Amino acid sequence: MGRKERIAIVGAGLMGHGIAQVFAVAGHAVGVYDVQTPALETLRSRITRNLVELGLDVAAAQRVEACAHLSDAVARADVVFEAGPENLEWKQKMFGQLEQLAPAQALLASNTSVIPITRIMQEVASAHRAMGTHWWNPPYLVPLVEVIKTPSTDGCAARSMFDLLTAVGKTPAMVEKDVPGFIGNRMQHALWREAIALVAEGVCDAETVDTVVKASFGRRLPVLGPLENADLVGTDLTLAIHESVLPALDATPGPSPYLKNLVESGRLGMKTGEGLRRWTAEPQVRLRARVTAHLKAMNAADSR
Numbered sequence: 102m103g104r105k106e107r108i109a110i111v112g113a114g115l116m117g118h119g120i121a122q123v124f125a126v127a128g129h130a131v132g133v134y135d136v137q138t139p140a141l142e143t144l145r146s147r148i149t150r151n152l153v154e155l156g157l158d159v160a161a162a163q164r165v166e167a168c169a170h171l172s173d174a175v176a177r178a179d180v181v182f183e184a185g186p187e188n189l190e191w192k193q194k195m196f197g198q199l200e201q202l203a204p205a206q207a208l209l210a211s212n213t214s215v216i217p218i219t220r221i222m223q224e225v226a227s228a229h230r231a232m233g234t235h236w237w238n239p240p241y242l243v244p245l246v247e248v249i250k251t252p253s254t255d256g257c258a259a260r261s262m263f264d265l266l267t268a269v270g271k272t273p274a275m276v277e278k279d280v281p282g283f284i285g286n287r288m289q290h291a292l293w294r295e296a297i298a299l300v301a302e303g304v305c306d307a308e309t310v311d312t313v314v315k316a317s318f319g320r321r322l323p324v325l326g327p328l329e330n331a332d333l334v335g336t337d338l339t340l341a342i343h344e345s346v347l348p349a350l351d352a353t354p355g356p357s358p359y360l361k362n363l364v365e366s367g368r369l370g371m372k373t374g375e376g377l378r379r380w381t382a383e384p385q386v387r388l389r390a391r392v393t394a395h396l397k398a399m400n401a402a403d404s405r
């Protein structure tokens with residue numbers, strides 16, 4: 102082929118600008134649409150700031166064009182990523198427009214965190230080219246993108262998306278069934294549910310939960326996935342452990358009453374100074390900086 106696909110992104114927020122950056126760095130032309138003028142006006146400067154922090158060529162930001170009209174961003178696009186508000190009706194309406202405005206063969210993808218892709222695309226007539234692409238924040242530092250198929254998604258369309266993401270340096274994962282939480286968030290929140298239950302039951306405090314994870318299996322996770330680990334210790338041992346432990350795990354079907362109480366009493370986490378743990382300004386800044394430095398170091402190690 103030789104030609105780099107033209108990318109369109111709807112939403113210039115936290116995820117949209119980061120996704121734009123990934124494609125621009127890989128040499129693609131990117132059009133980004135947003136309804137908010139400030140989001141468009143700051144788009145290139147936010148990307149430039151990230152590129153400086155990463156030690157990358159800031160010229161990539163020039164490949165990103167801020168578009169005040171949806172049609173300007175998508176009319177010539179090969180692939181459209183939607184990264185707008187997390188609202189089902191809004192996304193359904195947006196994909197109705199995208200289907201009309203984007204070229205007939207363009208791939209259409211939603212970056213929803215949790216809304217079933219099948220519901221978002223239920224009114225899309227050309228649903229064979231529609232799918233989910235679940236990026237993780239920040240998109241230019243976290244490798245994974247889950248590619249989610251609905252029952253109507255054409256296998257070749259999903260494979261083209263997978264190959265495109267691979268070509269720009271991401272680690273795509275094909276999600277064959279559109280299940281709530283896809284793969285990553287489903288497992289992440291199974292862990293968070295148990296973590297909250299341990300605190301609610303008085304087994305330990307929240308700080309201890311975090312220490313236990315970070316100082317034990319969290320250390321191995323970047324190089325040893327849970328199923329590699331199960332095979333490493335043996336499925337027979339895994340079965341014995343599950344027979345003993347699974348009946349004791351939290352199986353509450355909805356959110357924990359402990360979590361609900363935190364929210365109802367205004368303990369919303371870092372933004373209010375207290376959630377599961379207490380937070381003054383300085384530890385918040387330090388923690389965010391540590392996470393970014395860690396992600397950068399892991400990417401640097403991957404590329405060695």
Ligand SMILES: NC(=O)c1ccc[n+]([C@@H]2O[C@H](COP(=O)([O-])OP(=O)(O)OC[C@H]3O[C@@H](n4cnc5c(N)ncnc54)[C@H](O)[C@@H]3O)[C@@H](O)[C@H]2O)c1
Pocket residue numbers: 111112113114115116117134135136137140183184185186187188212213214215235236237238
């Ligand atoms: N933040 C995360 O960690 C994360 C991770 C994975 C997926 N997501 C999902 O990605 C999507 C975007 O999340 P975000 O964190 O970037 O949100 P955000 O609020 O930072 O960005 C959303 C952008 O959409 C714009 N917008 C609002 N109405 C619009 C319209 N009619 N047309 C075009 N743009 C419009 C807003 O102005 C804003 O710039 C959501 O569906 C979210 O659930 C978020």
